[in-house]
Amino acid sequence: MIALFFKLLMLLTLASLAAAEDVSFTYNGFRSADISVDGNAQFTPNGILVLTNDTEQQIGHAFYPNPVIFKNSYSNSNAFSFSTTFVFAIRSPLATRGGHGLAFVIAPQRGLPGALNGRFLGLFNLANNGNTTNHVFAVELDTVWTEGFNDIDNNHVGIDINGLKSEDSASAAYYAKKNGGLRNLTLISGQPMQVWVDYDGTKKQINVTLAPINVDKPHAPLISLNYDLSSILNRTMYVGFSSATGSLPTSHYVLGWSFKMNGQAQELALSQLPKLPRIGGKKISKLLTIGVPVIFVSLVFLAILGAIYAIRKKKFAELLEDWELEYGPQRFKYKELYIATKGFREKELLGRGGFGKVYKGILPTSKTEIAVKRISHESRQGMREFVAEIVSIGRLRHRNLVPLLGYCRRKRELFLVYDYMPNGSLDKYLYDQPMATLNWSQRFKVIRGVASGLLYLHEEWEQVVVHRDVKASNVLLDREFNGRLGDFGLARLYDHGTDPQTTHIVGTVGYLAPEHTRFGRATTSTDVFSFGAFVLEVACGRRPIEIKGPLQDVVLVDWVFSCWERGNILEARDRKLGTEIISEQVELVLKLGLLCSHSEPSARPSMRQVVQYLESDIALPKLSLLGLSSSGLTFAPHEGFDDFAQSYPSSSVKGLSNVEPAVLSGGR
Ligand SMILES: *[C@@H]1O[C@H](CO)[C@@H](O)[C@H](O)[C@H]1NC(C)=O
Ligand SMILES: *[C@@H]1O[C@H](CO)[C@@H](O)[C@H](O)[C@H]1NC(C)=O
Ligand SMILES: *[C@@H]1O[C@H](CO)[C@@H](O)[C@H](O)[C@H]1NC(C)=O
Ligand SMILES: *[C@@H]1O[C@H](CO)[C@@H](O)[C@H](O)[C@H]1NC(C)=O
Ligand SMILES: *[C@@H]1O[C@H](CO)[C@@H](O)[C@H](O)[C@H]1NC(C)=O
Numbered sequence: 224m225i226a227l228f229f230k231l232l233m234l235l236t237l238a239s240l241a242a243a244e245d246v247s248f249t250y251n252g253f254r255s256a257d258i259s260v261d262g263n264a265q266f267t268p269n270g271i272l273v274l275t276n277d278t279e280q281q282i283g284h285a286f287y288p289n290p291v292i293f294k295n296s297y298s299n300s301n302a303f304s305f306s307t308t309f310v311f312a313i314r315s316p317l318a319t320r321g322g323h324g325l326a327f328v329i330a331p332q333r334g335l336p337g338a339l340n341g342r343f344l345g346l347f348n349l350a351n352n353g354n355t356t357n358h359v360f361a362v363e364l365d366t367v368w369t370e371g372f373n374d375i376d377n378n379h380v381g382i383d384i385n386g387l388k389s390e391d392s393a394s395a396a397y398y399a400k401k402n403g404g405l406r407n408l409t410l411i412s413g414q415p416m417q418v419w420v421d422y423d424g425t426k427k428q429i430n431v432t433l434a435p436i437n438v439d440k441p442h443a444p445l446i447s448l449n450y451d452l453s454s455i456l457n458r459t460m461y462v463g464f465s466s467a468t469g470s471l472p473t474s475h476y477v478l479g480w481s482f483k484m485n486g487q488a489q490e491l492a493l494s495q496l497p498k499l500p501r502i503g504g505k506k507i508s509k510l511l512t513i514g515v516p517v518i519f520v521s522l523v524f525l526a527i528l529g530a531i532y533a534i535r536k537k538k539f540a541e542l543l544e545d546w547e548l549e550y551g552p553q554r555f556k557y558k559e560l561y562i563a564t565k566g567f568r569e570k571e572l573l574g575r576g577g578f579g580k581v582y583k584g585i586l587p588t589s590k591t592e593i594a595v596k597r598i599s600h601e602s603r604q605g606m607r608e609f610v611a612e613i614v615s616i617g618r619l620r621h622r623n624l625v626p627l628l629g630y631c632r633r634k635r636e637l638f639l640v641y642d643y644m645p646n647g648s649l650d651k652y653l654y655d656q657p658m659a660t661l662n663w664s665q666r667f668k669v670i671r672g673v674a675s676g677l678l679y680l681h682e683e684w685e686q687v688v689v690h691r692d693v694k695a696s697n698v699l700l701d702r703e704f705n706g707r708l709g710d711f712g713l714a715r716l717y718d719h720g721t722d723p724q725t726t727h728i729v730g731t732v733g734y735l736a737p738e739h740t741r742f743g744r745a746t747t748s749t750d751v752f753s754f755g756a757f758v759l760e761v762a763c764g765r766r767p768i769e770i771k772g773p774l775q776d777v778v779l780v781d782w783v784f785s786c787w788e789r790g791n792i793l794e795a796r797d798r799k800l801g802t803e804i805i806s807e808q809v810e811l812v813l814k815l816g817l818l819c820s821h822s823e824p825s826a827r828p829s830m831r832q833v834v835q836y837l838e839s840d841i842a843l844p845k846l847s848l849l850g851l852s853s854s855g856l857t858f859a860p861h862e863g864f865d866d867f868a869q870s871y872p873s874s875s876v877k878g879l880s881n882v883e884p885a886v887l888s889g890g891r
Contacts, residue, residue, distance in 0.1 A: 245303075245483070245484045245485045245486065246287075246289070246291045246292070246482065246483070246484045247482065247483040247484065247486070247488075247489070248287065248480075248481070248482055248483075249479075249480075249481040249482075249488075249489045249491065250479055250480045250481070251479045251491055251492045251495040251496055252269070252270030252271070252478065252479060252495065252496055252497040253266055253270050253271070253272045253477075253480075254266070254270065257287075257288075258272060258285045258286065258287065258288065258463070259285070259286050259287075259288045259333060260272075260283070260284060260285045260286075261283075261284045261333075261334055262275075262281060262282040262283045262284050262345065263275045263276055263278055263281035263282060263283040263468075264283030264284055264285045264466075265283075267497070267500070269497040269498065270497040271476050271477070271478055271497045271499065271500075272285050272464075272476065272477040272478075272480075273474065273475070273476055274325055274464055274465075274466035274475040274476070274477065275466050275467065275468045275473060275474060275475045276474055277314075277316075277472045277473070277474045278468065278472050279468055279469070279470055279471065279472045280340050280341065280468060280469065280470070281340055281467065281468045282338060282339075282340045282345035282465070282466070282467045283345065283464075283465070283466045283467075283475065284333070284334060284335060284345060284463060284464070284465050284466075285463050285464045285477070286333040286461045286462065286463030286464075287461065287462050287463055287482070288333075290459040290460065290461055291459065291460055291461065291462055291482075291484060292458060292459055292484070293305070293329070293452075293456040293457070293458060293459070293460050293484070294453070294456060294457070294458045295458075296458060299453075300453070301424050301425075301451075301453045302422070302424050302451075302452045302453040302455075302456040303424050303484055303485050304421075304422055304423050304424035304425065304484075304485055304486075305421075305422050305424075305482070305483065305484050305485070306419070306420070306421045306422070306482070306483050306486065306487050306488040307327065307419070307420050307421075307462070307480070307481065307482040307483070307488050308417060308418065308419045308420070308440075308480075308481050308488050308490070308491060309327065309417070309418055309464075309477055309478075309479065309480040309481070309491075310415050310416065310417045310418075310436055310477070310478040310479045310480075310491060310493070310496055311325060311364065311415065311416060311418065311475070311476060311477050311478070312413060312414060312415040312416070312475075312476045312478065312499055313325070313364070313366060313410050313411045313412075313413065313473060313474070313475055313476070314411070314413040314473065314474045314476070314499075315366075315411045315413075315471060315473045315474075316471060316472060316473075317471065318411075319411075320366075320377075320411075320471060321366045321367075321410075321411035321471055321473040322341070322366055322367045322468055322469040322470070322471045322473055323340075323341055323342055323344055323365065323366060323367045323467050323468060323469050323473075324344055324363055324364050324365040324366045324367065324410070324466070324467070324475075325344070325363075325364050325464055325465065325466035325475040325477075326344050326345075326346060326361040326362060326363040326364065326383070326464065326465050326466070327361065327362045327418065327420055327462075327463075327464060328346060328359065328360070328361040328362075328462070328463060328464060328465050329359070329360040329361070329456060329460050329461070329462050330346075330357075330358070330359045330360075330361075330460065330461055330463075331358045331359075331457050331459075331460060331461070332461065333461045333463065335347075335359075335465060337350075337351065338465070339467070340467035340468060340469065341467055341468075341469040342367060342369040342371075342372065342387070342467075342469070343387065343467060344361075344363060344365070344387065344465055344466065344467045345465040345466055345467040346359060346361055346363075346383070346387065346465050347359070347386060347387060352386045352387055353385060353386030353387075353388060354385060354386070355385055356385075357385040357386070358385070358455055358456065358457055358460075359383070359384075359385055359455075360382075360383070360384060360452055360455050360456065361382075361383040361465070362380065362381070362382055362383070362418070362420050362431050363379075363380070363381045363382075363383050363387070363389065363392075364380055364395070364410050364418070365377075365378075365379050365380075365381060365392075365410075366378060366410050366411050366473075367469065369387070372387040372388050372389070373388050373389070374389075374392070375392050375393075375394065376394055378394055378395050378408075378409060378410050378411070379392050379393060379394050379395060380392060380393055380394075380395055380418075380431055380433055380445055380446060381393075381446075382429055382431060382446060382448050382450070384450065384455055385455065390448055390450060391446050391448040392446070393445050393446050394407065395407065395408040395409065395410050395433060395445075396408055396433070396445060397432070397433050397434040397435070397438065397441050397445060398441040398442060398443045398445075399438075399441070400438075400439070400441070400442070408433060408435065411473070413499075414435065414436070415435075415436040415476075415478055415496070415499065416433060416434065416435055416436060417433070417434050417435075417436055417438075417440075417491070418431065418432070418433055419431070419432040419433075419440055419444075419488075420432075421444075422452060424452075424453075424485075426449075427449060427450060427451040427452075427453075428447060428448070428449050428450075429446075429447070429448045429449075429450055429452070430444035430446070430447045430448075431444055431445055431446040431447075431448075432444040432445055433445050436493060437493075462482060464477055476499060478496040478497055478499070479491040479492075479493075479495075479496045538561075539556075539557050539558040539561065540557070540633065540634070541556070541557045541631060541632060541633050542632040542633055542634055553613075553614045553617050553628075553629035553630060554629060554630065554631065555628075555629045555630065555631040555638065555640050556631065557631050557633055557638070559586065559587060559588075560584065560595055560631055560638055560640065562587045563584030563585055563586050563587060563593060563595065564582040564583070564584035564595055565584075567580075567582055567595075567597065568582075571583045571584065573594055573647070574647075574648065579596055579597045579598035579599060580596075580597050581594050581595065581596050581597075582594070582595045582597065583595075583643060584643075591628075591642075591643075592642075592643035592645075593628065593640050593641065593642065593643050594640075594641045594642070594643045594644065595638055595639070595640055595641075596638065596639040596640075596641065596710075597636060597637075597638055598636065598637045598638070598639065599635060599636060600635060600636065600637045606632070606637075610630065610632070613627065613630055613639065614629075614630070615686070616688065617629060617630075619679070619680070619684060619688070621675075621676055621679045622672075622675075622676075622705065622707075623672040623673060623675050623676030623679070623705065623706060623707050623708060624676050624679070624680075624707055624708050624709075625641050625642060625644060625699050625707045625708065625709035625710075626641065626642040627639060627640070627641055628640040628641060628642065641709060644699035644700060644701050644707060644709075645700075645701070645702050646699070646700035646701065646702065646704060647699065647700060648695070648696050648697070648698065648699050648700070648709075649661075649669060649695045649696070649698040649699070649700060649706060649761070650694075650695040650696040650698075652700075653695055653760065653761065653764050653797075654764070654766070660764075660797075660799045660800075661704070662800065662801075662803060663800050663803060663804040663805060663808070663809065664805075665704055666761050666762070666800075667805075667808055667812070668704065668705065668706070669698065669700070669704070669705070669706030669761065670706070670757075670758050670761055670762075670812060670837065671834075671837050671838070672705050672706035672707070673693070673698055673706045673708055673754070673757065674754065674830060674833050674834050674837055675834055676706075676707065676708040677690060677693065677708065677750060677751075677754060677830045677833075678830040678831055678833070678834050680708075680750075681747045681750065681829070681830045681831075682829075682830065682831060687747065689745045689746060689747060689749070689750055690708060690750050690753075691745045691749070691750065691753075692710060692731060692734070692753070693708065693734065693750055693753035693754050693756075693757050694731050694734050694753065694756070694757055694760070695757060695760050695761065697709050697710045698757070733756055733766065733767025733768040733778075733779070734752070734753040734756045734757070734767060735749070735752075735753070736748065736749040736752035736753070736824065737822050738824055739752070746824070747829070747830065748824035748825075748827055749824075750830070751819050751827045751828065751829070751830060751833065752819060752820060752821075752824075752827060754819055754830070754833065755780075755815070755816045755817070755818065755819025755820040755827070756779070756780065756816070756819075756820065758812050758813075758815055758816040758819070759779050759780060759783055759795075759813065759816035759817075759820070760779065761812070762795070762796055762797060762809060762812045762813050762816065763779060763783065763795050763796060763797050763813075764797030764798070764799055764800075765777075765779050765797070766779065767779045767780065780816070780817065780820045782795060783795040783813055783816065783817060784817060787813070787814070787817065787846065792810055792813045792814065793806060793809055793810060793813070795813055796809050796813070811836065811837070811839075811843060812837075814843055814846055815828075815833065815836055815837070815843060817846060818843070818844075818846065819833070
């Protein structure tokens with residue numbers, strides 16, 4: 224009786240002992256105190272167990288810190304039933320490749336000493352793989368196909384006993400509810416998945432079940448293996464996880480884990496599991512390490528491009544108003560002129576005139592040689608009329624006019640594009656030493672040419688064009704040394720561009736007719752006066768006014784007149800001409816010069832008459848009959864002209880006058 228009681232007591236004690244030792248735990252997220260880790264394993268602040276953290280060739284182990292009793296103490300006893308479930312996720316930098324995987328493991332020691340990374344999953348090494356003395360049970364989630372271990376593919380679940388050649392394995396998949404069949408899963412999808420491992424110690428059966436996290440435990444396991452773990456599991460074992468990476472920096476995460484000895488593991492509270500690092504976290508880090516610098520460099524590059532574009536745009540900005548559209552063909556692009564003149568280089572400078580600098584250029588497309596006159600112009604007032612005139616002048620075609628090809632307008636600048644005249648301006652041949660001078664026949668040809676050009680402007684074109692600035696420096700010589708008038712109408716710009724109250728007369732001292740300075744009105748007669756000064760200049764090789772000293776200016780026309788009075792007008796001729804002159808022609812030209820310089824506009828010949836005299840079609844009237852006198856010839860140097868000459872010794876003058884001059888005085 225007593226013996227029976229003791230037996231009963233003993234059984235009860237044993238039962239209670241066994242019950243006390245039935246380990247059970249549940250982690251919905253981890254704290255470092257819960258689990259002991261080694262290798263690469265660590266915890267994130269929000270409670271994820273990170274077995275390997277995006278680092279290559281690593282091992283991470285995580286074990287429940289206390290030993291777990293799997294058997295009774297007496298020998299040859301059966302291993303207990305157990306049940307476990309966990310949620311894991313594997314993230315790889317590549318969508319289809321990762322490595323190597325993770326495993327739920329039951330091992331005699333926490334650390335799995337000597338285990339290797341890579342295909343050994345941190346479980347075994349070359350020497351002990353498959354050795355029955357290992358006493359290791361594992362469920363592997365293998366993402367690399369290793370031929371030597373008889374792996375079925377690179378995405379499988381396997382039951383490993385003492386080694387990596389699985390006792391049984393299956394491609395990652397799960398049985399969907401209601402005969403949904405087997406559905407594949409991708410272990411490295413980065414999505415959390417749940418695994419259940421159940422061992423029935425009586426039936427000696429291991430079931431492994433897999434499912435996506437949002438799916439209830441499938442009714443059927445993925446793997447069901449009949450195997451007695453009693454010989455594998457020692458009495459006390461450690462339970463946990465092992466993971467390893469190979470050459471790809473893969474992250475293996477465990478989000479929650481529940482385990483129970485001799486019973487069903489408690490369900491995980493899925494809603495309480497820590498959230499995985501944001502999807503694309505890796506991409507964000509790539510974005511930070513590669514993307515951001517690339518974006519930054521791109522932005523800088525774009526900014527530079529933008530700046531260059533803006534600068535170029537500004538550099539080549541033009542003024543183009545609606546009214547100019549009809550002048551399209553005459554309009555040049557600033558960029559074109561800029562390229563043609565090599566950026567308006569000083570080296571390309573042909574000369575400086577009263578209105579601006581002239582540059583030589585070659586048009587980029589047509590390779591035409593051009594001369595570009597760059598005129599600074601502050602005011603836009605009157606620009607429209609001026610451009611209209613310029614364009615209309617551009618239609619003038621005469622062999623003794625420099626062809627105006629077109630124009631371009633920018634802020635404060637106007638560009639006139641002319642044909643390039645290879646022999647430059649006439650004044651250089653008259654005055655500049657040691658440049659070659661022109662012989663008489665060349666000079667006579669130039670005079671006749673200019674006369675013919677002026678006649679065309681005054682009478683032969685559809686409108687009357689007053690040149691306003693006839694002088695040697697505005698006569699250019701083409702390849703055959705024909706004189707060609709340039710710069711017509713330019714003076715007009717300055718008239719337009721200024722306040723009508725203070726209109727400047729623009730012309731050149733010595734070429735300005737007296738009535739022009741007095742009344743400010745430019746007419747064909749004032750052009751004839753200038754032409755007179757010009758022919759005297761050419762014949763005498765002297766400027767209309769030479770400033771010898773403060774009190775001693777030589778007015779050319781006065782001097783020629785005095786020579787004529789003395790009966791020897793040829794004395795006035797240019798000495799550089801030498802003896803090869805045709806005296807009659809020289810005399811004709813000198814007399815014509817005097818005639819054109821008459822202070823009375825009506826006494827001057829018209830350009831048609833001038834041409835006729837020069838062609839000897841009609842005879843020059845006798846000067847004596849015209850009542851020429853020294854005082855009647857010029858607008859009297861004694862009458863304030865000296866002031867001009869002295870204030871503007873450069874010979875360019877801007878006298879004040881209230882006038883409204885006209886370049887184009889309507890149709891005839
Ligand atoms: C991974 O963890 C190790 C320490 O365990 C650390 O040195 C390393 O910087 C971590 N790497 C990444 C990518 O987080
Ligand atoms: C298994 O391991 C034991 C001891 O660690 C060793 O003596 C034995 O040779 C190993 N056997 C195999 C097949 O590797
Ligand atoms: C599922 O995976 C297996 C093995 O990898 C493959 O043979 C099968 O075609 C896959 N099925 C689907 C629907 O992707
Ligand atoms: C394994 O799965 C089969 C089929 O669903 C089931 O009959 C058996 O009881 C399961 N065994 C364990 C240990 O859960
Ligand atoms: C596990 O048990 C076996 C005998 O069942 C014994 O030989 C071995 O030393 C034990 N291993 C450990 C680590 O206790």
